[in-house]
Amino acid sequence: MAFEKDNIRNFCIIAHIDHGKSTLADRLLEKTDSVALRDMTDQLLDDMELEKERGITIKAHAVTLNYKAKDGGEYLLNLIDTPGHVDFNYEVSRSLAACEGAILIVDATQGVEAQTLANTYLALDHDLEIVPVINKIDLASADPDRVAKEVEDVIGLDCSEAPRVSAKTGENVEEVLEQIVKFIPAPKADDSLPCRALIFDSVYDSYKGVIVYVRVKEGKIKPGDTMRLMATGAEFNVVETGYMRAQFPEPRSELCAGEVGYITASIKTVGDARVGDTVTTVNNPASEPLPGYRKVNPMVFCGIYPADGADYENLRDALDKLQLNDASLSYEPETSGALGFGFRCGFLGLLHLEIIQERLEREYDLDLVTTIPSVVYKINLSDGSQIEIDNPTHYPDPANIVSCEEPFTDAHIYSPSEYVGTIMDLCQERRGVFKNMDYITPDRVDIHYELPLNEIIYDFFDSLKSRTRGYASFDYEITEYRASKLVKLDVMLNGDVIDALSFIIHSDKAYSKARKIAEKLKDNIPRQMFEIPIQIAIGGKIIARETVKAMRKDVLAKCYGGDITRKKKLLEKQKEGKKRMRHFGTVEVPQEAFMAVLKLDDDS
């Protein structure tokens, strides 16, 4: 039985980080009796441990709620959660495309911030009706009047009716539900057309196979249909369709136009049901897919190695499992002279890399060493051929290189106009090419640059945020490869090249980067029994050097009253510590030193 379309509301919640998105979502679940109070744990929607800790939503989820409004009508509310980081912008855009409206939460103690804007613009791009909500009115420092005015001035949204709520205490949350019903339009949907359903998320489940989350735009789909994924052409028999309730799936005999729900069809990997693809049915196929699909390719690569070589197989198993749920993660085996056996992994961006790394360490209890991230470079050789490399180790002999190309992005930075100077400085430092600048409002600008991707993957987002006190937001799209003067930097410790620390960089930046790397290594390699020269070279030419002085003192002077055990324990611990170090000839390098080089950014 299809639900009355006029009574369906599909919406998402957008907010700056920490403005209370997950708390409000929980409260909506509670007010609609979707979750018994006793089953509430804080922030139900963010169910990965990592998401809770970082306070960000990594992957989208959806939930269907029933609400009896004050007008007496029974409504079906579909809340679609969205991730909040540029690495996942594509996923966000697909979630927004599944909605008719968005709740915009603004913190009454903070006001409009970077992601408030960026997400609002994204939502407006998708023609969503936006319902502003002022949150955290329970806090003493809340100033809802000021914040409401700011939303009106900066974003231009009418806040006269904006609910002022405390998601924490539940105060006024019902007003949010009322406004969803009142202001967000019902879907325009036609069951009689051929089926077109937008995939906005997919999750692997070991019992059911991939659970595909869809918004049915047109037509219907039901168990027994043969579904076709229009981008890949893959076909599957639909096993089950239904609504995602807060704590369990609710099977339905069909999903109709305007509805949000799930499909299972014994699909083995999420790679077969990619976000953004269109589901249709084979017996009444749609002629055109829904717009906006693109295959997301990994853009950032790095080597991931087990700290203990014996964990190689465990690392492989862990990557296998993570990939089941993450079509954008790629990996293949590689070996390093310095690090042994590991994997070359591809990611959407640096945050994606960090998340995968943390999940490997936390959920699979692996100790890892990660190499400096790299983008994919194209290198034209003197024999006329072109090679693509994502690993500096494979950088050819400079004598054989005619030219190099690197990926460029088209980047937009939205910011209050007072930060234009500092943002342009940052973009210039990152080899940006200025395109233009638009004033969206008198004090808000859209700065348009072309930036090399390899300048973005090193903490660009963090630098941008720190320079603009968090007010700027950033979006980019990879456009093309351009010729570039690239060189490979090699790091030598005690005269030996450490392959895992080599990386490719624009020649204009090689000297300053080399000096910083040398300093970082010096600060992070503990003093050892011998002096350790650190040298950074391009080809045979040393361009930076530092020295780790020899350690002078590491001794347990006194053993009290024949307490040998204390000394023994200390030495055992030290011995274990040494085992965890990477050994390069006589030099021991702790994992933190790799991390320090990895985290190297221009502001430090």
Place this chain on the structure above:
Amino acid sequence: MMTADKKPLGLYVHIPFCAGKCIYCDFYSFRPGEESKEKYIEKICGDIKKSPYVFDTVYIGGGTPSYIGASALAGIIDCARVTPGAEITVECNPSDTGRKDTPFDFAALRSAGVNRISMGLQSAVDSERKALGRRAGRDEVLRAIERAHSAGIDNISLDLMLGIPSQTPETLRESLEFCVSSGAKHISAYILKIEEGTFLSEHTERYDIPGDDDAADMYLQTSDYLTGAGFVHYEISNFALPGYESRHNLKYWQGKDYLGIGPAAHSMIDGKRFYYERSIEKYLDGCPAVYEGEGNTAEEYLMLSLRLSPGFSLAEYEKKSGIKPGGKFTEKCREFARAGLAEFDGDTLRLNPRGFLVSNSIISSLMNLL
């Protein structure tokens, strides 16, 4: 049970009492009431009497043994069966033993067989001593040494601390000159270690503590000065005129047996290690010593022998473990020798003072190659 046929061992007796706590000290000690002092002495005397062993070294340490007075100390020593010629040491604090108007009966100690006194000098510079929380001054130290000498105890060991607040190479030189001219036969020179939970560790900002490199230089200065004055640098932190090495402390480093009496005291009996917990109440209640594993193992040999001037012998290790260290091990030994930290003749690795300074690193890298 008579044990005349048994090999004699060392006896360590812990006196956990002090008049006050020095800022760097994390040893088990406190200021006792009169009653608990007596109860405690009674208990250790009983435990020593009950032990079936004969001792060829006795060491009464603390805390502050001199705090309980000479006659009580003599009484404790009387409880132990000792071999003729046994080395009997008592740690003395100059504030108990060197004050002008308070006598201390070194003669009573001498009569009980005490032939060695270990005295906490720490520094000959009064301002440095005071900063550490030491109550007596340089004059008290000199007076205590004189009193011990006149009672017939000429084997005096002085404790010296390196890298203490405000110390400089010049003030250290003053302390070293004092040690040598005082007639001390033995000097223990410990680099200050800031132990967790001590007053010092919680208030480091109040003190001008020399850095690691400066402390290392002071250690080398000490070794140079004392060896120049005829002392043998026979253990990481210990120097002695020939023949005056501490026989008791050597037992710790040579993997020999010793019995420890008192809370927080450690023992090695028949190659097994035990300790009493850090609680006088538990000790008085008769809680038994806790077993903490095998001692005198091949690994301990590596760890302990490298503290001593004769060093570590591969042949000896093979004898103890049945395992011959491999080529990587000997290559590492050669590496240390090339780096100027040790001598290596193909069998024996002997650390020099520079090597002693980084002995934890040396030992732990070698442990990974066994």
